[in-house]
Amino acid sequence: MVDLVLTGYEPFFPDENCRENAVYLANFCFLNNPNIKFEEHRKYKFLDSPYKSWNDVEIASKYTDSLYDKILPSICRTMNEVFKINKSENYWSIILIRYIHSFIHIYYDRYLRLYELKKQSYAKFQIKILNPSEIFISNENDFFDLSTDSHYYNLNLLSDFIRKNNFGNEVLTFDVKNTFEKKQAIDSFWKKNKQKTKNVIKNLYFKLLKYRYNKISSIRMGLIYGLSEKQKMELLPIVKNTSSLQSESSILIETIYADIKSFSTRVLNFEVQSEFEETLSENFFRYIPEEFKVLKIVKKNPYKIWLGMDVYNSNRFLLADTLENGGTWYSVQHGGGYGQIYNFPLGKIEYSIPNGFISWGWKYDHSGYQGSIYPLSSPSLSKLGTHCRKNDEILIITHTYFVYSIRLQSIMLPEMVLDYTNNLIDFCRYIKKNNSYKYKVKTTNMSWSNRDYLQDNLPDGIELLSSDNFDIVKKMKISALCIIDHMSTTYIQSLVMNAPTLLFWNSKHFKECSNFNKCLNLLRDVGILFDNPLLAARKLDEILEIGIENWWFDKKIQVVRQEFLWNHGRTSSEWKSEWKLFLENLVLNKNSI
Numbered sequence: 001m002v003d004l005v006l007t008g009y010e011p012f013f014p015d016e017n018c019r020e021n022a023v024y025l026a027n028f029c030f031l032n033n034p035n036i037k038f039e040e041h042r043k044y045k046f047l048d049s050p051y052k053s054w055n056d057v058e059i060a061s062k063y064t065d066s067l068y069d070k071i072l073p074s075i076c077r078t079m080n081e082v083f084k085i086n087k088s089e090n091y092w093s094i095i096l097i098r099y100i101h102s103f104i105h106i107y108y109d110r111y112l113r114l115y116e117l118k119k120q121s122y123a124k125f126q127i128k129i130l131n132p133s134e135i136f137i138s139n140e141n142d143f144f145d146l147s148t149d150s151h152y153y154n155l156n157l158l159s160d161f162i163r164k165n166n167f168g169n170e171v172l173t174f175d176v177k178n179t180f181e182k183k184q185a186i187d188s189f190w191k192k193n194k195q196k197t198k199n200v201i202k203n204l205y206f207k208l209l210k211y212r213y214n215k216i217s218s219i220r221m222g223l224i225y226g227l228s229e230k231q232k233m234e235l236l237p238i239v240k241n242t243s244s245l246q247s248e249s250s251i252l253i254e255t256i257y258a259d260i261k262s263f264s265t266r267v268l269n270f271e272v273q274s275e276f277e278e279t280l281s282e283n284f285f286r287y288i289p290e291e292f293k294v295l296k297i298v299k300k301n302p303y304k305i306w307l308g309m310d311v312y313n314s315n316r317f318l319l320a321d322t323l324e325n326g327g328t329w330y331s332v333q334h335g336g337g338y339g340q341i342y343n344f345p346l347g348k349i350e351y352s353i354p355n356g357f358i359s360w361g362w363k364y365d366h367s368g369y370q371g372s373i374y375p376l377s378s379p380s381l382s383k384l385g386t387h388c389r390k391n392d393e394i395l396i397i398t399h400t401y402f403v404y405s406i407r408l409q410s411i412m413l414p415e416m417v418l419d420y421t422n423n424l425i426d427f428c429r430y431i432k433k434n435n436s437y438k439y440k441v442k443t444t445n446m447s448w449s450n451r452d453y454l455q456d457n458l459p460d461g462i463e464l465l466s467s468d469n470f471d472i473v474k475k476m477k478i479s480a481l482c483i484i485d486h487m488s489t490t491y492i493q494s495l496v497m498n499a500p501t502l503l504f505w506n507s508k509h510f511k512e513c514s515n516f517n518k519c520l521n522l523l524r525d526v527g528i529l530f531d532n533p534l535l536a537a538r539k540l541d542e543i544l545e546i547g548i549e550n551w552w553f554d555k556k557i558q559v560v561r562q563e564f565l566w567n568h569g570r571t572s573s574e575w576k577s578e579w580k581l582f583l584e585n586l587v588l589n590k591n592s593i
Contacts, residue, residue, distance in 0.1 A: 001170060004047070004117075004125035006158045008033040009151040011176065012128045023047065023125065025113055025158070027414055028403045031448055032149065038403075038448050039418055047120065050112035054410050054511045058343045060112060061408035062368075064104045065348050067277070068097075071284075074270045075100065078285075082258040082266075083295050087324060090353075094311055094320035094329075096292065097349050099140050102406055103287065104280070105345065106147050109405045110157045111276045117167040125169045129159035130176055132286070134264065139291035148404050148447055152176075157287075164279050218590075219583060220322070222308025222315060225334045226380025235576065237584045251318075252299035260293055303327055305586050307358070309334050311349060328355040328590065333378070336489040339366050339568065342410040342511040347371070358582075360492075361570030364515050376582060377572035381492070384571075387499035390478040393438045394540075396462075397472065397484045398424045398454075402447045410511035411487070420509055421450045423533050424485050425457045427504065430537030433461050434544045437480060440465050442472060473497075481548050483540070485533075487512070492569040495561055500552035502543070503529040504536035519567055522560045 003014060003022040008029045014022045019036070023045045030041040051057050076092045117125075135156060137143050146153035162171055221232035266285040272278045298321040306329045310319045323329055331350040338344070339362035351357050351371030360381065363373045401412040401420070412420060424441070433439065439462045443450060454464050473493055476482050481500045484491040487510045494501045503523065512520060523529035530536040543551045551557070565571065572578060 001124065001126045004127045004169065005029050006127065006129070006162075007151040007155045009155045010034065012155070020044065023123075027417070028154070029151075031151075031403045037453075039453050042418070047113065047116045049413070049415055050116055051413055051415075054342065057408050057410060057413070060108060061105070061343050061345050064101070064108050064408060065345065067104055067108075067280075068101055068348065071104075071268060071270050071280075072100075074268050075284075078266055078268070082262050082293075083256050085256070085295075085297070087320075091320045091324045093353060094316055094323060095295075097353065098312055098316075099143065099289065099292065101345070101348055102144070102147075103284075105408050106404075106406055107157060107280060108276065109408060110154065111161050111279070114158060114161050117169065120167075126172065127162055127166070127169050128172045128174065129162045130156055131173050132156075132160070132163075132283075133175070135287055137287065137289040139289050143287075143289050144406065147406050148402050154404060160279050160283050161276075165275060218302060218304040219587070220303040220306045220308075220318075222306060222310040222319070223313055223334075224308050224332050224379065226378065226383055231379070231576075235579050235583060237580070237587050251301065254297040254299060256295045256297060258293045258295070260290075263288060263293060297321075301325060304590055306330070307583075308332055309350070311353075328586075330354055330356040330358055330374070330586075332358045333360050334380075336487060336492055337411075338362075339364070340487065340512055340516040341367070342513045343367055343408070344369075344513075345407055345409055361565070361567045362515070366513060366515075374582065375570060377570045377575035377578050379575055379579070381496045381569055382571040382573070382575040384473065384493060384497050385477065387477055387497045389480055391438075391480065392436060393440055393475075393479045394481045394483065395475060395479040396424070396428070396439065396441045397476075397482065397490055398441060398443045398450075399486045399488065400444045400446045400448055400450055404447070412509050416506075416509050417448060420486075420506070421453065423504075423506055425454070427483075427485070427533035427537050428462050429459050430534050432541050437544065439463065442475075443467060481540075481543070483536075486510070492565075495565055496569050496571055498561070500543075500548050501528060502536060502540060504531070504533055507531045516568070519564050522564055526554075526557050526560045528557065528560070 003018070005012070005014060005022050005024045006029070007025070008031055010033075013029075013033065013035055016035070020043070024030075024041070025047055026049070027038070027041045027046070030036055030038045032038070050060075072089055072093060075096065076087070076089045079092055079096075080086055133156070135153070137146065163173075217236055219236055221227065221235065224232070227235075263285045268281045268284040270277075270281065272281050296317040298318055301318065301321045303318070303322045304327045306319050306322050306327060309331055310316055311331070319329060331354040337346070338350075339359060344367040347367045347369035351366065351369040351373075354371070356372040356374050359373050359375045360378045361375045363375045398421070401417050403414045403417055405414060428439070428441070431439075441454065441458065441462060442465045443454060445451065445467050451464065451467070458464060472490065476490075476494050476499050477497055479499065481502065482494045483502045483504075484494065485503075485505050487505065491501060491503055520529060524531075527539055530539060
C-alpha cells in the first residue's frame with residue numbers, strides 16, 4: 001500500500017528508498033526537511049491542491065469569516081465562565097480575533113487539503129497520524145511560528161481530521177513524545193535570547209520615554225509606524241482643563257488567572273453543520289495559547305478614542321476595555337496589501353471591527369468588508385526622505401513566502417513559491433550585465449529560506465547579500481536602481497523616496513482588486529511594472545543604455561509615480577497638520593454624541 005505523507009515530521013518521513021513511491025499532501029512536506037531539499041519536491045507525487053483558482057481561495061476565506069461570526073458567541077461565553085466575568089462579544093473580539101481568525105484559516109486550509117482524499121477514491125493509502133495529546137503553546141507569536149515552521153504542530157492539526165474520517169484509508173496511530181521539537185526549541189532559544197534582551201531594553205526605554213511625555217488625555221495614540229512617543233503627544237488636541245490629565249501610572253490593572261485544566265476539557269458549543277465544524281468544536285480549546293489563559297482587567301481607563309494597530313500587540317486588553325466602555329477605535333495602515341489584494345482577510349480584523357481605518361491614500365470598499373476609510377498622509381512614509389544615489393549598485397529585492405499557509409488570501413499559494421524564485425533567477429539570467437554596475441540580490445529568511453537555492457543558481461556576476469546586516473530602506477536610498485519582484489511595502493517605499501524603481505512579478509502569483517488594478521496599469525503603461533522576467537530584463541537593458549536618471553526623471557514617469565502614491569503611498573511635508581486636524585475632528589464628533 002502506498003504511503004500518504006502528511007508533513008515533513010522526521011520520524012514519519014519515508015526513507016530514501018521508499019520516498020519516490022509515496023504520495024505527499026503538499027510541498028510543505030519538504031520544508032526545512034533534513035532529508036531532502038525543498039526545491040527537489042517537484043520530483044514527487046502530490047494530492048491535488050484544493051485551490052484550482054483564486055476563486056477557490058476567496059470561497060474558503062469568506063467561509064472562515066462567517067465561521068468566525070458563528071463561533072464567537074460560544075467562545076465569549078466560555079471565556080466569561082472561566083474568568084468569572086461578564087464581558088461583551090466586542091471585548092473578546094479585540095482580545096482574541098487575531099488568534100481565532102488565523103487559527104480557523106490555518107485549520108480549514110489543512111482540512112481542505114485532506115478533503116482531496118475524498119476525490120481520490122480510486123487510490124487507498126497508508127497514513128501515519130498522532131493520537132491527541134496536550135499541545136503547549138506559550139503565546140500568539142509562538143502559535144504563528146509553529147503554524148509556519150513546525151511539522152509536528154501541523155501533523156497534530158491534520159491528525160484531528162483523519163481521526164474523524166479516514167476516507168477509507170488505512171491509518172496507523174502513534175503516541176509521540178516530541179523530543180525532536182523540544183530540542184529545536186532549546187537550540188533556537190539561545191539564538192532568540194540575544195534579540196529578546198535587546199527588545200527588553202528597547203521597550204524599557206520607550207516606557208520611560210512614554211512617562212516623560214505622556215500625560216494621558218482621552219485619546220490614546222497606540223502603535224502607529226513612524227510616530228515617536230513625543231510626536232504622538234505633539235499631535236494630540238490641546239486640552240484646556242489640564243487638571244483632567246492624569247499620569248499613566250494611575251491606570252490600575254488587575255490580573256486574573258483562569259483554571260488551565262478547564263480549557264483542555266472544554267468543547268466549543270455551537271451549531272455544527274459539517275465534519276470540519278465538528279472537528280473544530282472538539283479541538284479548538286486544545287490549541288489555545290497560554291497567553292489567553294491570563295486576563296488583564298483595566299480599572300480607571302481614561303481613554304475614549306484609540307488610534308493604532310494594537311489589536312496585534314499586548315495593549316489589546318486596554319484597547320478592548322476602551323471599546324467596552326463606549327470608546328472608539330481607528331486602525332491604521334502599516335504596510336502594503338491594504339486596498340490592493342483582491343481577497344484580503346485582514347479586513348475582517350482592521351476594517352469590520354474598528355470604527356474607522358486610516359489608509360495611505362485609498363478610499364473604497366476593499367475585499368467586500370464594510371468600513372469607514374480615512375485617507376491620510378503616512379507618517380512613516382513621509383519621513384523616509386529622498387533618494388540620493390551614492391553608488392553604482394543595482395539592488396534586486398526578492399522575498400520568501402510561507403509554505404505552510406497562515407492566511408487564505410490572493411497572494412502566493414504554496415504551490416507557487418518555487419516558481420516565484422525561479423522567475424527571479426530567470427530575470428538575472430536574461431539581463432545583459434553592464435560592467436559599470438554591481439548587481440546585488442537581497443532576499444528574506446522566512447519559511448523556505450531560498451538563500452542556498454539562489455546561491456547555487458544565480459548567474460556569475462550577481463552577488464547575494466547577507467540578509468541581516470543592513471537596513472534595506474537605507475540601501476535603497478543610495479542605490480542606483482531598485483528592482484522589486486513582489487507586491488509589498490518595499491516597492492511603495494522605493495517609489496516614495498523617488499528611487500529609480502523597476503517592478504516585475506507574475507500576475508498569476510498575486511491577484512489585485514479592481515480599483516488597485518487601475519493603479520498598476522498606470523505603472524505598466526509607462527514601463528515601470530512588467531508581468532514577466534524577460535520583458536523586465538529587456539527594459540533594464542534599455543534603461544542602462546539610455547541612463548537611469550534620463551529614464552526615471554522623464555515627465556510621464558514622474559506624473560504616474562505621483563498619481564500612484566497619492567492613492568497608495570500618500571505623503572506630505574504637512575502630515576502633522578493633517579493628523580492634528582483629523583484628531584480634533586474626532587474629539588469634536590465624540591463630544592457631540
